[in-house]
Amino acid sequence: MRSGSADPLFVGVDVSTGQVRALCCGPDGTVHARAVAELPSPVRPQPGAAEQDARSWWPATVTALMRVTTSLGPRRKHIRALAITSTSGTVVAVDRRGRPLGPAVMYDDARARSEAATAAFAGRDRWARLGVRVGPTFGPGRIARLLSEHRGQEVFRVCHTADLLAWRLVGAPTALDWSHALRSGYDVLAGEWALEAFDALGADLGLLPTVLPPTTPVGAIGASAAARTGLPRGCEIRLGMTDGCTGQLAGGGTLPGSFVSVLGTTLVVKGISRTLIRDPGGPVYSHRLPDGHWMPGGASNTGGEALATWPAARRPVLDAAAQARGPASVVCYPLARTGERFPFAVPEARGFTTGIPDGEVDAYRAALEGVAFVERLAYDCLGGLGAPVNRVFTAGGGNRSEAWLRIRATVLGRPIEPVARAESAFGAAMLASVGSAHRGLPEATAAMVRTGPVIEPCAAEQAALEDRYGRFVAELAQRGWWSGSVRPEARSATGVG
Structure with a gap:
């Protein structure tokens, strides 16, 4: 059955290294609108470094969302929920208003080698229990190095791409999903950040976000974001997962x-x-x-x-x-x-x-x-x-x-079994649909994912x-x-x- 004009709609936002992609679909997986906005390429100022201007994320997201909602016309009022997916472990320090204090450190930045070694040793029992291999791009070391670079500044929070954008959409800081938090040192078994690793690095755990399961609602579109994006006020923001995970979900x-x-x-x-x-x-x-x-x-x-x-x-x-x-x-x-x-x-x-x-x-x-x-x-x-x-x-x-x-x-x-559409933005839209159109991800998959011969x-x-x-x-x-x-x-x- 194809989505009717009055069916709820769901939006997935995918923030990759070079673009923001937004996609809107119905509960049966029919795509009604999509749009892309460009991001500046990551810069590599020295060997092992990978940074991006985090101030570019929000304007590009606004552009992509406005293109989607404009394409939908009056149907945009049926958008029920939105979820965000992005690269895994990209972080930035922000102030109390959510403004980046410097460039974001990308997921593949490998400068924190000594900090990673400290985190690996301090959390060795935890990493073994989780089956995690700690390398130079693993999160605790990168976060500690990021905070050291901002020593003397009033850092309010270390944000990931997904929770910084959710903050802008809701108008207040939100929780982060445990998928985006995984490579940053979150223990999904114990339900906590790797305390001993961050302590050994001298990193303040109070600067890290609260972590909740994907699909959890964390707020609704505020008046300012509604005016800038065309999203209806009251549209839910549900926690997403990393781009690799949402690509898998979209793949069935x-x-x-x-x-x-x-x-x-x-x-x-x-x-x-x-x-x-x-x-x-x-x-x-x-x-x-x-x-x-x-x-x-x-x-x-x-x-x-x-x-x-x-x-x-x-x-x-x-x-x-x-x-x-x-x-x-x-x-x-x-x-x-x-x-x-x-x-x-x-x-x-x-x-x-x-x-x-x-x-x-x-x-x-x-x-x-x-x-x-x-x-x-x-x-x-x-x-x-x-x-x-x-x-x-x-x-x-x-x-x-x-x-x-x-x-x-x-x-x-x-x-x-080939799948017609395994876009990360589509997987994020699937996550957004859980809790309203679908009871869980298996039901969303059965209804939304189409396979070929x-x-x-x-x-x-x-x-x-x-x-x-x-x-x-x-x-x-x-x-x-x-x-x-x-x-x-x-x-x-x-x-x-």
Whole structure:
């Protein structure tokens, strides 16, 4: 059933590193309006640094929201609720009026190495219990460093992107959801900030926000925000989740055993588990849904950018040729940058190809297979840690390639289900709908997410690709990048296949 004109509407706002995207949909997932506003690119004033002008977030959000509400016309009065999603762990110090006192420190800022080491040691028991790997970009260290840079100023709060924008929309400080707080050092098991880590760093816990579950209502649109955005007064603000999590929700993964591979510029694999998946020494980390289920997974540095060598206009022709050719003659790890995050964390990792491809089509096919091998290793890793994989959805730009979908299904040894829309803004709108149009996320998923035809593995290529996957894992092991116990022969035990 399509949304009627009087049905409630829900808005998701996604603040990425370069844009603010706003999307409005109905309770059945029909999108009625969308808009984009640009943000200034993050700056990197020194090695390891990543900053952005936090003062740009609100004007860009206002612009995107006003474009959406203007497009809706009179229907905007039916907007019932809004939720915000953003990058994980981006923080900024603000004054009592919510004005940034300096640039925001981005999620990938790695300058707080010594502070991170202090936090890792002080909270070692807690991190082990949570299965958290503390590195230089982990939140407590970055927050302590941020506060030290503002010593002598009247810092009222350390805000994340989501709660700073909620503050502007409501007109008063709000709580933060536990998803955005996770990488900043919030313990979702104990329901508290990592006290010992912040104490060891000399960081004032009183400057951190209260944390509540996603979908919790934290206020309503005030008069000032209504006038600037076109949102109706009284529209609820409900807590969202990080952009990786909302992308997963939009991809259909809300029930235990369901996983989503989002193949865009990079490859993100996340799923749902009934229990916390612990990987203290590795790259897997777990967010938590409001119903208590866990979301283990990670993000690889390889993905769609592995095809950057080939112009987008030529890829459909190359897809057809690669599909007709069959498995590549070489094994490729198509990493376009230095360093890998998941399914193994190796800062010095570089892409490789074993041998010389037999022409352009062979090289292209090897790159498609290489990303699929990383995806398979991610699922083997998750399965080996105790996260059963029963159903795999897929979303992102990679879905446009039928050849790639078939290769990925064959490498995984299972059907995969393409999803039409796995935008983070759409996932945020799904969160906004919970509590009014839908009782919970599984109900929202069933009503709002649409899947395409199931992609089955190619039986004729399965043996060859299984052999090449084994060679891929062996190459990683030879370089010392992969030392996990999960191997191709353990496939049936991991739930993949």
